Amino acid sequence: MSFLSATLDRVKPSPTIAVTTKAQELKAAGRDVIGLGAGEPDFDTPDNIKAAGIAAINEGRTKYTAVDGIPELKQAICAKFKRDNALTYTPDQVTVGTGGKQVLYNTFTATLNPGDEVIIPAPYWVSYPDMVLLAGGEPVFIAATLDADFKITAAQLEAAITPKTKWFLFNSPSNPTGAGYSWDELRALTDVLLRHPHVWVLTDDMYEHLAYGDFTFCTPAQVEPQLIDRTLTMNGVSKAYAMTGWRIGYGAGPKHLIAAIRKVQSQSTSNPCTISQWAAVEALNGTQDFIAPNNEMFVRRRDLVVQMLNAAEGIVCPRPEGAFYVYPDISGCIGKTTPNGVVIDDDEVFATALLDDTGVAVVFGAAFGLSPNFRVSYATSDEALKEACTRIQGFCAGLT
Ligand code: PLP
Numbered sequence: 599m600s601f602l603s604a605t606l607d608r609v610k611p612s613p614t615i616a617v618t619t620k621a622q623e624l625k626a627a628g629r630d631v632i633g634l635g636a637g638e639p640d641f642d643t644p645d646n647i648k649a650a651g652i653a654a655i656n657e658g659r660t661k662y663t664a665v666d667g668i669p670e671l672k673q674a675i676c677a678k679f680k681r682d683n684a685l686t687y688t689p690d691q692v693t694v695g696t697g698g699k700q701v702l703y704n705t706f707t708a709t710l711n712p713g714d715e716v717i718i719p720a721p722y723w724v725s726y727p728d729m730v731l732l733a734g735g736e737p738v739f740i741a742a743t744l745d746a747d748f749k750i751t752a753a754q755l756e757a758a759i760t761p762k763t764k765w766f767l768f769n770s771p772s773n774p775t776g777a778g779y780s781w782d783e784l785r786a787l788t789d790v791l792l793r794h795p796h797v798w799v800l801t802d803d804m805y806e807h808l809a810y811g812d813f814t815f816c817t818p819a820q821v822e823p824q825l826i827d828r829t830l831t832m833n834g835v836s837k838a839y840a841m842t843g844w845r846i847g848y849g850a851g852p853k854h855l856i857a858a859i860r861k862v863q864s865q866s867t868s869n870p871c872t873i874s875q876w877a878a879v880e881a882l883n884g885t886q887d888f889i890a891p892n893n894e895m896f897v898r899r900r901d902l903v904v905q906m907l908n909a910a911e912g913i914v915c916p917r918p919e920g921a922f923y924v925y926p927d928i929s930g931c932i933g934k935t936t937p938n939g940v941v942i943d944d945d946e947v948f949a950t951a952l953l954d955d956t957g958v959a960v961v962f963g964a965a966f967g968l969s970p971n972f973r974v975s976y977a978t979s980d981e982a983l984k985e986a987c988t989r990i991q992g993f994c995a996g997l998t
Pocket of ligand 1: 698723773847
């Protein structure tokens with residue numbers, strides 16, 4: 599008998615770790631490495647939010663709180679849903695967790711039985727399938743391909759639904775592609791879901807505020823209010839408020855689901871960090887003025903990266919609607935050979951050779967379930983992005 603749990607055999611270690619570790623090793627060895635792997639904004643938490651955290655410490659608001667969040671934060675979350683999404687939730691329909699990640703994890707733990715299926719459009723955020731597997735469920739993937747702008751269609755969703763489907767997991771704008779569904783595109787999906795009342799909707803709205811140009815964010819229960827009784831609307835402060843380290847995420851849904859999530863949390867971590875909760879109250883209730891200028895900066899960087907990557911031989915890079923990622927296709931590089939004699943068989947070899955030869959660290963597409971691609975996070979300085987893209991162009995030009 600193995601010492602380790604059999605459940606652990608169902609999951610793999612994060613495939614992104616290999617690239618990240620290698621990048622760190624090269625950096626430690628003095629190499630000039632440009633990291634385009636980080637999934638977080640490169641700017642600091644805004645001052646008003648920091649001040650709210652400091653005030654909480656100074657005023658002694660540092661003790662245990664209610665398991666799934668202080669009333670003030672739940673109120674702020676309800677107000678946010680009303681203001682931004684035209685969704686009406688009451689505080690007892692809200693749960694606050696240690697990052698959006700914990701809300702997702704608790705939800706699967708609280709609801710999945712062996713054999714239950716969770717439909718996940720691919721490419722996906724790396725943690726989704728493994729969280730489902732850890733909870734005993736089965737991930738079912740739908741390919742969101744380049745020619746469909748990395749979005750799934752209603753027909754694909756319809757075809758993936760079985761009597762065992764428990765959740766449809768939706769993420770727009772997406773990590774890793776940045777693709778965002780318009781109201782009409784989402785409407786087509788919610789029409790399918792209306793026909794299948796046993797399917798619940800878990801929408802990961804983490805990148806809601808990182809939406810650019812003409813694109814307007816929308817969320818399933820807003821587009822189809824009839825779905826509200828079987829939707830968990832998940833969101834958090836990590837990305838838009840540059841609060842990744844504060845670890846606050848939240849979800850809203852039917853009371854019985856929220857109570858089940860609370861039960862899991864009550865027997866694991868209890869409340870999310872008290873100080874962070876107070877900071878999150880300020881994030882949601884305070885000024886939102888910094889979001890627009892930050893987004894202008896992200897748009898500039900996105901356009902720079904898209905233009906420069908499309909100028910690289912063998913790369914096709916669509917221009918996404920949101921988040922801070924692009925997901926270029928490298929079909930034109932597969933089968934070619936680097937000057938060092940490495941044959942680019944797949945996107946993992948591409949990413950490793952790119953790092954070895956140029957010092958640019960990206961995450962290969964297989965980690966996200968759609969190949970051959972790689973993910974670039976453009977949440978870094980214009981200078982670093984220009985230099986990294988120039989090196990990628992040089993790397994591609996050197997392939998034969
Ligand atoms: N969902 C998506 C799509 C993400 O990209 C991330 C973080 O990278 C999360 C959820 C988790 O967010 P948090 O840091 O709040 O746990």
